[in-house]
Amino acid sequence: MKSLCRKSYRGRCSDDGAAVGLLAAGLVMVSTSANAAEGTVSTAALLGGGALFASLLALAFALAAHLRAKRVADQFETLLRSVDHALRQVASTSNSSAGTIAEMQETIRGEIETLSLRVAGRDERDGNTPNVVSIAAVRPPSVEPTETGRDDRAIELALSHAVAEERIELSLQPIVSVGANAAAGFDAFVLLQLENGEVVNIGRIAETTDLPRARLERLLISRAAEAARRLLGAGGEATPLHCPISESLFQDRDELRLTVEFLALHPPLARLVVLSVPSGMLTDAATPLREALDELLETGVTLAAEGWDGTTKALPALRALQVGHLKLDADRLLDRTKKRRRDPAGLDIINAAAECGIQVIATRVSNDEDAVNLLDLGIDLMIGDRFSQPRRLRSGMGRVA
Numbered sequence: 504m505k506s507l508c509r510k511s512y513r514g515r516c517s518d519d520g521a522a523v524g525l526l527a528a529g530l531v532m533v534s535t536s537a538n539a540a541e542g543t544v545s546t547a548a549l550l551g552g553g554a555l556f557a558s559l560l561a562l563a564f565a566l567a568a569h570l571r572a573k574r575v576a577d578q579f580e581t582l583l584r585s586v587d588h589a590l591r592q593v594a595s596t597s598n599s600s601a602g603t604i605a606e607m608q609e610t611i612r613g614e615i616e617t618l619s620l621r622v623a624g625r626d627e628r629d630g631n632t633p634n635v636v637s638i639a640a641v642r643p644p645s646v647e648p649t650e651t652g653r654d655d656r657a658i659e660l661a662l663s664h665a666v667a668e669e670r671i672e673l674s675l676q677p678i679v680s681v682g683a684n685a686a687a688g689f690d691a692f693v694l695l696q697l698e699n700g701e702v703v704n705i706g707r708i709a710e711t712t713d714l715p716r717a718r719l720e721r722l723l724i725s726r727a728a729e730a731a732r733r734l735l736g737a738g739g740e741a742t743p744l745h746c747p748i749s750e751s752l753f754q755d756r757d758e759l760r761l762t763v764e765f766l767a768l769h770p771p772l773a774r775l776v777v778l779s780v781p782s783g784m785l786t787d788a789a790t791p792l793r794e795a796l797d798e799l800l801e802t803g804v805t806l807a808a809e810g811w812d813g814t815t816k817a818l819p820a821l822r823a824l825q826v827g828h829l830k831l832d833a834d835r836l837l838d839r840t841k842k843r844r845r846d847p848a849g850l851d852i853i854n855a856a857a858e859c860g861i862q863v864i865a866t867r868v869s870n871d872e873d874a875v876n877l878l879d880l881g882i883d884l885m886i887g888d889r890f891s892q893p894r895r896l897r898s899g900m901g902r903v904a
Contacts, residue, residue: 658703659714661695666719671726674704674893675744678864678886681874687884688743688777691727692893693719704893707747717755720748721762724776728765730896731775745777745807745828750784753795766802773803777828782808785824786817800825807864810835815847815855822859829856830864833873833887836880850880857881 665671674694677686692704708716727744752759766773778799784792785808800806807828808821821829829852834840836849847855856863865877868887877885 657697673896676893677891679890682883691744691746716751717758720752721758728772743775743777745779747779753792763798776804777807779807782811818855819859828862828864830866833865833868
C-alpha cells in the first residue's frame, strides 16, 4: 500500500515536470527556428532567456512536487504503522482471551475425571445402590464463609469509578457440563483491583448501594458480548456468558434503550448472552417491567432464572418467557434448605423443569460429595468453587459501548 501511494504521487509529480519540460523544449526549438529564419540576435536571446526561465520554473515545480509526495508518503507510512499496531493488539487480545478459556477447559477436564473416579469408587463400595436422600439428609447445611477485612466502601468507590469511566474488566466462572467434560457457559463478574492490591469479583450487587446499577448492568452485557465476539474470532466455541441483571435495568429507560440498541445491532452476539434474572421478578413482573422484558427478548437473548420458590406447575410459565436455564443452589436441590414443608423437593423441580425444556444448573457446588449427589439426581450442569473460582479474563480493560 505504501509503495502504491508513493508511485501515485511521484507519477503526478513526473507528469507536471514533463509538461513544463516540454514547454521549455518547445521554446528552445522555436528559438532555434527563429534564428535560422530571421537571423536576429535579439530574438534568439529573448527566446533563449524564456526557455531558461521555463526550465528553472519546471525544476522548481518538480522539486516542490517531490517534497509534497515525500510528506504524503511519510504520513501514509505513519498511518500504516498505527493500523499494524492496532491489528497486533487485537490479535493479542483474542489469543489471550482464548488462552484463558482453554486453560479453564483443561482444568475442568481434570476435575471431572477426578469426580468420575470418585463416583466409580463409591459405586463399587455401595454395590451400585446409591442412597442420595439419606446422604443429603444427614449432612448439615453448608455455612457460607465470611470474608474479613474487606473494605466495602473501597469496593464501592472503585466500582463507581469504573462505571463512570465505562471501563470494566471481567472475570469468568465456568458452568461445567459433566457429560460433555467441558464448560457449557460462564458466569460473568466485574473484576476490581483495589488500591491495596486486593482483587474482588462483583456479581449481583445489593439494592442498598448507591451505585448506578442499571448502567453497570448495561456495561457488563456489552463487555460480555464483546468478549464472546473475540472468542469466536479466535476460533473458540460458541460459549454463552451469563450476566446478572435486576429490575434497575428494566426501570431505567435510557440504559434499557442503549442495551436493546447494542444487542439489536449485533444479533449474533445477542445469542451469546444469557441474562440471569431472579425468578420472582419474572413471575411477578408488573406491566411496565414485562414490556421492558419483551423489548430485551426481541433482540434474541435468552434468560436464566435464579432461584425458585413456586410450585412445579408454574415452571411452564418460565419457559414461555424464553427461560432456558434454572439456577438453584446445591443445598436447595439436595433439600437442605427448603423454606416450607410444602415446597417441592429438589428432584421434583428437576423433573418438572426437564419436561418444560429447562436445564437446571446447580450453583455453589463446593465439594465432591455434593457433586456426586447432584449427578445421582440427574444434574449435568454445575458451577462452584469445586470446579473453578472466577478467573480474570486476560483481555485488558477496554471501553465498551
